Amino acid sequence: MRTSTNDTIGPGDVIQVAVYEVGTALFGSSSSAMSAASSSSGNGLLGAAQPSPIPLLGVDGNGNVQVPFVGQINVAGMTASQAAQAIQSRLKQKSAAPQVMVRIATDIANSVMVYGGVRRPSRIPLTPNREHILDVIALAGGQEHASQTQNQVQNQMDEDYMVRLTRNGRVTEVPLKVVEDDPSQNIVMQPGDRVQLTYEPRTFTSFGASEHVNQIQFPTPILTMTDAISLIGGPSDARADPNAVYLFRFEHTDVLQRMGISVDTSAPTAPVVYQIDMMNPSNYFLAQKFIMRDRDLIYVANAASNKFYKFFSLISTVIAPGIAAAWIVR
Numbered sequence: 001m002r003t004s005t006n007d008t009i010g011p012g013d014v015i016q017v018a019v020y021e022v023g024t025a026l027f028g029s030s031s032s033a034m035s036a037a038s039s040s041s042g043n044g045l046l047g048a049a050q051p052s053p054i055p056l057l058g059v060d061g062n063g064n065v066q067v068p069f070v071g072q073i074n075v076a077g078m079t080a081s082q083a084a085q086a087i088q089s090r091l092k093q094k095s096a097a098p099q100v101m102v103r104i105a106t107d108i109a110n111s112v113m114v115y116g117g118v119r120r121p122s123r124i125p126l127t128p129n130r131e132h133i134l135d136v137i138a139l140a141g142g143q144e145h146a147s148q149t150q151n152q153v154q155n156q157m158d159e160d161y162m163v164r165l166t167r168n169g170r171v172t173e174v175p176l177k178v179v180e181d182d183p184s185q186n187i188v189m190q191p192g193d194r195v196q197l198t199y200e201p202r203t204f205t206s207f208g209a210s211e212h213v214n215q216i217q218f219p220t221p222i223l224t225m226t227d228a229i230s231l232i233g234g235p236s237d238a239r240a241d242p243n244a245v246y247l248f249r250f251e252h253t254d255v256l257q258r259m260g261i262s263v264d265t266s267a268p269t270a271p272v273v274y275q276i277d278m279m280n281p282s283n284y285f286l287a288q289k290f291i292m293r294d295r296d297l298i299y300v301a302n303a304a305s306n307k308f309y310k311f312f313s314l315i316s317t318v319i320a321p322g323i324a325a326a327w328i329v330r
Contacts, residue, residue: 006126006191009075009083010109013059017067017087019052020099056105069094080104112189114140116196117161132186133163133179136195143176143197159221160201166194177221204292206232208300209240218292225276225290228298235278235300242278244301249274249293 009015057065063076070090075083080102088100104110107125115121119141124131137143143161161176167190176197179185189195202218211233220227225247229235235242250269257263263270274290276283 005079005128006110006130007079007104007128008110009059009063009078009080009104010191011059011061011063011076012108013104014056014106014108015059015065015075015080015083016056016103016105017052017054017084018101018103019054019087019091019095020101021052021095022097110191112136112191112193112195114195114197116164117144117199118142118197119144126189126191130188132188133165133195134186136189137163137197144199157218157221160199160218162198162200164196164198166196167192202294204228204294204296204298206298206300209236209302210234210298210300211236218294223292225287225292225298226284228292228296229278229287232298232300239302241301241303245276245278246299246301247274247276247290248272248297248299250295 054068057067059065059075062074064072064074066072067087070087073083073086073090075086078086084100084102087102088098091098091100108123110126111123112126113122114124114136118137122140124136124139131139143158158177158180159175162173163176163179164171164173165187174185202223203215204218204223205215206213206228212231214232216228216231219231229245235245249272251272253263253265253267253270256270256272257265261272276287278284
């Protein structure tokens with residue numbers, strides 16, 4: 001397949017045609033041309049050449065354009081210079097030494113649509129410079145940097161954006177950070193591409209005997225397990241078992257195989273549970289090197305003694321009204 005040069009005319013484009021003539025002009029005033037020729041101190045023919053006042057011409061759905069004194073001509077797939085030559089060849093029998101220049105005034109065929117989480121969703125014209133995917137995102141203003149969430153302004157990082165490319169009926173999605181870090185992913189745009197930038201914040205969830213049971217958004221590009229445990233307030237002193245902090249994750253099967261765990265190789269991921277003992281100081285260093293991923297789940301188990309406190313609370317709830325009534329009677 002021939003590589004697109006992004007400089008051809010297509011349906012929907014608007015072109016500007018300028019015709020320069022000498023002597024009797026088809027498109028201009030003959031009297032003004034002769035006056036210009038007589039007043040010129042140099043070559044009279046060059047002095048009489050005047051640009052034509054042809055209005056902008058739209059290319060229809062079939063790639064045709066209607067040019068005065070030329071008629072209908074198909075310019076689809078032509079470059080501006082090729083279209084100028086085609087128009088000029090038809091004018092040679094009607095005008096003396098015509099010269100034609102064509103410029104694409106509105107480029108629709110050689111453009112891409114960029115929308116979603118960008119500052120200026122728009123149609124971006126491509127040029128022979130062959131823009132890449134990061135180029136068109138930048139031309140659309142780049143990603144939005146702030147959003148209003150729960151009345152607090154949250155920073156939006158490149159790691160939280162996904163780039164979705166639609167080309168020839170196929171859809172591909174990749175994180176924006178991957179495109180920025182890997183030049184091979186920063187592919188060249190083709191006419192008709194659609195680029196959508198979506199904001200999908202990375203989050204992790206906490207359950208169990210922690211100070212905060214919630215879904216929490218990553219506040220930094222890289223979040224360690226130590227950071228995550230601190231965000232949830234750590235294990236609750238009254239209820240938690242610090243020896244039993246668990247992380248649930250769907251791990252890649254190749255990682256599990258390197259760990260010596262038998263997994264189904266036909267599946268891309270497999271569920272795995274990691275345990276950390278917060279009573280062991282060396283585990284703090286391990287947690288600082290353990291990187292959190294999107295959709296991870298942290299569970300802090302309840303302490304064994306907490307069962308007694310739950311039972312005691314239940315008994316207190318039952319007998320407390322009776323004790324209060326006896327005290328009132330006294």
